[in-house]
Amino acid sequence: MKPRIQFAHLPTPVEPMPRLTAALGGPQLWVKRDDQTGLAFGGNKTRKLEYLLAAAQAEGAQTLLTAGAVQSNHCRQTAAAAAKFGLDCILVLFGDPPDPPDGNHLLHHLLGAEIIFTERDRVEAQLAATFEQAQVEGRRPYLIPYGGSNPTGAMGYVNAMLELAGQDVAPDWIVFPSSSGGTQAGMLVGARLSGFAGKVLGISVDEPAAVLRPRVAELATATAAYIGEGWTFSADQVLVNDDYTGAGYAVMGTPEIEAVRLFARTEALLVDPVYTGRAAAGLIDLTRKGFFEDTDTILFWHTGGGPAIFAGRYQGRLV
Numbered sequence: 001m002k003p004r005i006q007f008a009h010l011p012t013p014v015e016p017m018p019r020l021t022a023a024l025g026g027p028q029l030w031v032k033r034d035d036q037t038g039l040a041f042g043g044n045k046t047r048k049l050e051y052l053l054a055a056a057q058a059e060g061a062q063t064l065l066t067a068g069a070v071q072s073n074h075c076r077q078t079a080a081a082a083a084k085f086g087l088d089c090i091l092v093l094f095g096d097p098p099d100p101p102d103g104n105h106l107l108h109h110l111l112g113a114e115i116i117f118t119e120r121d122r123v124e125a126q127l128a129a130t131f132e133q134a135q136v137e138g139r140r141p142y143l144i145p146y147g148g149s150n151p152t153g154a155m156g157y158v159n160a161m162l163e164l165a166g167q168d169v170a171p172d173w174i175v176f177p178s179s180s181g182g183t184q185a186g187m188l189v190g191a192r193l194s195g196f197a198g199k200v201l202g203i204s205v206d207e208p209a210a211v212l213r214p215r216v217a218e219l220a221t222a223t224a225a226y227i228g229e230g231w232t233f234s235a236d237q238v239l240v241n242d243d244y245t246g247a248g249y250a251v252m253g254t255p256e257i258e259a260v261r262l263f264a265r266t267e268a269l270l271v272d273p274v275y276t277g278r279a280a281a282g283l284i285d286l287t288r289k290g291f292f293e294d295t296d297t298i299l300f301w302h303t304g305g306g307p308a309i310f311a312g313r314y315q316g317r318l319v
């Protein structure tokens, strides 16, 4: 369909979660294991990077450049892809650098990335300046947007929906954390392509639904165009729940702590404090509130993020 370098471990398994289902006493809960995509602890960015790497290589790129928070899973997987394919990687990060480096940030270092810290509101300017400098130095940079969320990256989740269509579950709902929107946009286009009959519900990690829904719709429309389909998606076709954004991005509260523990103790699944733990907290709450029908099958799409558990700022509060 589009140029792709296959390095993710696919298809990721789909598994029932019988003990979590029993603990919550509601609909049948399943999980899709994109925490097991195989690239340096895996996660959803690995699928996006299969397409982004192919595009970078087609341009003859020698350096990958991207940005994210200090505990960014996206930056960790980008650094891993660069290492695997012999490219340089420059990461523009915001937040407080942990000393010593821990969690994903330890892995940014281990994977050999060059790291530049900046203020959150200076990320775009820093990226532009770093890109230009790398170009001048003849390092052939390739810019991967925040979260890998452009039509090229979203292709990873178009393909993931085709993969799901060949697996042994027909969910009424897919529930997962949504943030920069590429995962959800790709899923929506893939759902249309594969004739998926269920609903795709993003649990917002940080943005109000009024921001995230049009963002996803616009990216889904652009992704459809990228594969030659004239489909348009409007904000009201995008399902987003923003009830669980808590005290803000990467601020772990009681619901996330409960979710991390419950998933670990019922299913031995490790969800993270920032993304999957927040979506899991939403899933738990929605199930308890009777939002789903008891006869529904719910697929929790595990997008990864596990290494953040080992960030010192969370570690001590999780036990």
Ligand SMILES: *Cc1c(COP(=O)(O)O)cnc(C)c1O
Binding pocket: 043, 044, 045, 073, 074, 147, 149, 177, 178, 179, 180, 181, 182, 183, 184, 272, 275, 276, 303, 304, 305
């Ligand atoms: C990046 C990320 C997400 C959000 O995906 P988007 O495509 O940015 O919406 C969800 N979960 C984890 C673990 C992530 O790293």
